[in-house]
Amino acid sequence: xxxxxxxxxxxxxxxxxxxxxxxxxxxxxxxxxxxxxxxxxxxxxxxxxxxxxxxxxxxxxxxxxxxxxxxxxxxxxxxxxxxxxxxxxxxxxxxxxxxxxxxxxxxxxxxxxxxxxxxxxxxxxxxxxx
Amino acid sequence: xxxxxxxxxxxxxxxxxxxxxxxxxxxxxxxxxxxxxxxxxxxxxxxxxxxxxxxxxxxxxxxxxxxxxxxxxxxxxxxxxxxxxxxxxxxxxxxxxxxxxxxxxxxxxxxxxxxxxxxxxxxxxxxxxxxxxxxxxxxxxxxxxxxxxxxxxxxxxxxxxxxxxxxxxxxxxxxxxxxxxxxxxxxxxxxxxxxxxxxxxxxxxxxxxxxxxxxxxxxxxxxxxxxxxxxxxxxxxxxxxxxxxxxxxxxxxxxxx
Numbered sequence: 001x002x003x004x005x006x007x008x009x010x011x012x013x014x015x016x017x018x019x020x021x022x023x024x025x026x027x028x029x030x031x032x033x034x035x036x037x038x039x040x041x042x043x044x045x046x047x048x049x050x051x052x053x054x055x056x057x058x059x060x061x062x063x064x065x066x067x068x069x070x071x072x073x074x075x076x077x078x079x080x081x082x083x084x085x086x087x088x089x090x091x092x093x094x095x096x097x098x099x100x101x102x103x104x105x106x107x108x109x110x111x112x113x114x115x116x117x118x119x120x121x122x123x124x125x126x127x128x129x130x
Numbered sequence: 131x132x133x134x135x136x137x138x139x140x141x142x143x144x145x146x147x148x149x150x151x152x153x154x155x156x157x158x159x160x161x162x163x164x165x166x167x168x169x170x171x172x173x174x175x176x177x178x179x180x181x182x183x184x185x186x187x188x189x190x191x192x193x194x195x196x197x198x199x200x201x202x203x204x205x206x207x208x209x210x211x212x213x214x215x216x217x218x219x220x221x222x223x224x225x226x227x228x229x230x231x232x233x234x235x236x237x238x239x240x241x242x243x244x245x246x247x248x249x250x251x252x253x254x255x256x257x258x259x260x261x262x263x264x265x266x267x268x269x270x271x272x273x274x275x276x277x278x279x280x281x282x283x284x285x286x287x288x289x290x291x292x293x294x295x296x297x298x299x300x301x302x303x304x305x306x307x308x309x310x311x312x313x314x315x316x317x318x319x320x321x322x323x324x325x326x327x328x329x330x331x332x333x334x335x336x337x338x339x340x341x342x343x344x345x346x347x348x349x350x351x352x353x354x355x356x357x358x359x360x361x362x363x364x365x366x367x368x369x370x371x372x373x374x375x376x377x378x379x380x381x382x383x384x385x386x387x
Contacts, residue, residue, distance in 0.1 A: 019220030019221075019223040019225075019226055019311070019379060019385075020379065021214065021215050021218060021219055021220045021221075021223075021311075021379075021384075022218055022219060022220060022378070022379045022384040022385075023379065024218065037376075039373075039376065041373070042257075042365060042366065042367035042368075043241065043257075043258060043259065043367045043369070043373075044373060044377065046373075046376040046377065048376060062376045062377070062378050064376075064377050064378065064379065066240075067240075067241060067257075067367075069241075069257070069362065069365070070240075094218075094378055094379075094384065095217075095218025095219075096218065096383060096384065098378065098381075098383065099378075100378025100379075100381075101378070102379075
């Protein structure tokens with residue numbers, strides 16, 4: 001099974017144009033799979049990735065992200081993640097159990113782990129919130 | 131042929147006589163003559179980019195104060211929203227379905243707001259869906275309710291009281307507009323903002339007072355703070371079907387409507 005439930009290791013982080021009620025902030029899943037699409041856009045970026053489920057078939061997970069303006073301050077570029085990349089993603093999943101979640105972090109093929117937290121001291125940029 | 135022209139002329143004259151006179155409209159905030167009027171120097175200039183600060187003492191929500199009493203109509207929504215939340219679902223998440231956030235929520239989104247102040251108005255453009263809000267400072271009155279085009283940000287008119295800008299906003303839309311989860315804002319809503327600069331101009335503080343007799347009793351108050359951000363600009367942002375296809379939280383299965 002490529003989807004692992006982990007303890008809530010990360011503080012909830014998201015900025016959204018919609019309600020966050022559907023995400024389980026007390027749960028973090030680790031997804032290992034292949035990036036299908038990465039959209040670098042306002043007001044939200046998103047990653048679509050293919051993940052093999054415990055029955056051996058493929059699920060497509062949509063992972064909501066914050067805005068590029070926030071991601072840039074966290075060290076992201078539009079080329080940070082590309083279709084076909086094998087990545088390990090951490091996300092807060094949907095409460096309903098459907099494949100989908102809100103972004104926490106991703107480890108890309110270079111081994112670098114990217115989050116949506118600013119690299120500069122927190123005082124320079126407010127923490128994202130729902 | 132000549133008779134036809136004569137009849138047409140009579141008909142037009144009759145129609146013109148039946149029409150009422152067009153209302154006199156105030157000059158545009160950008161009209162040179164309006165801009166050129168002599169006015170006292172304002173105590174501050176909000177021109178710049180501002181970001182709601184967030185944090186535990188400065189939440190983005192406009193939650194009901196302790197002891198708040200909702201009207202029966204609003205209570206139905208509030209209870210339904212609480213039930214949906216308990217099931218891990220959103221309730222009437224209209225913003226997620228691309229309806230405008232509207233005042234006051236548009237002021238506390240995580241995206242910055244560009245503010246441009248001129249003698250007759252302050253223009254606020256949010257990085258969130260590029261929502262435009264205008265606060266008129268040229269002494270005009272609120273528009274006749276029979277003429278006004280209601281909106282999510284409402285019609286804002288400001289005046290100066292000492293070092294404070296007092297903004298009175300009315301004429302909101304009647305639906306798809308929410309103060310907080312499960313608390314509808316209606317066309318009876320009115321929001322007063324008292325704006326002042328603090329921290330030597332680096333921060334903006336706004337005291338909110340909101341009434342909406344169709345949704346709750348009495349006045350609700352909050353105080354929020356923004357900080358000036360000099361390394362951010364507003365960029366184009368749209369709520370698109372393509373976006374929502376990839377936002378799991380906006381799917382019908384995640385929403386109670």
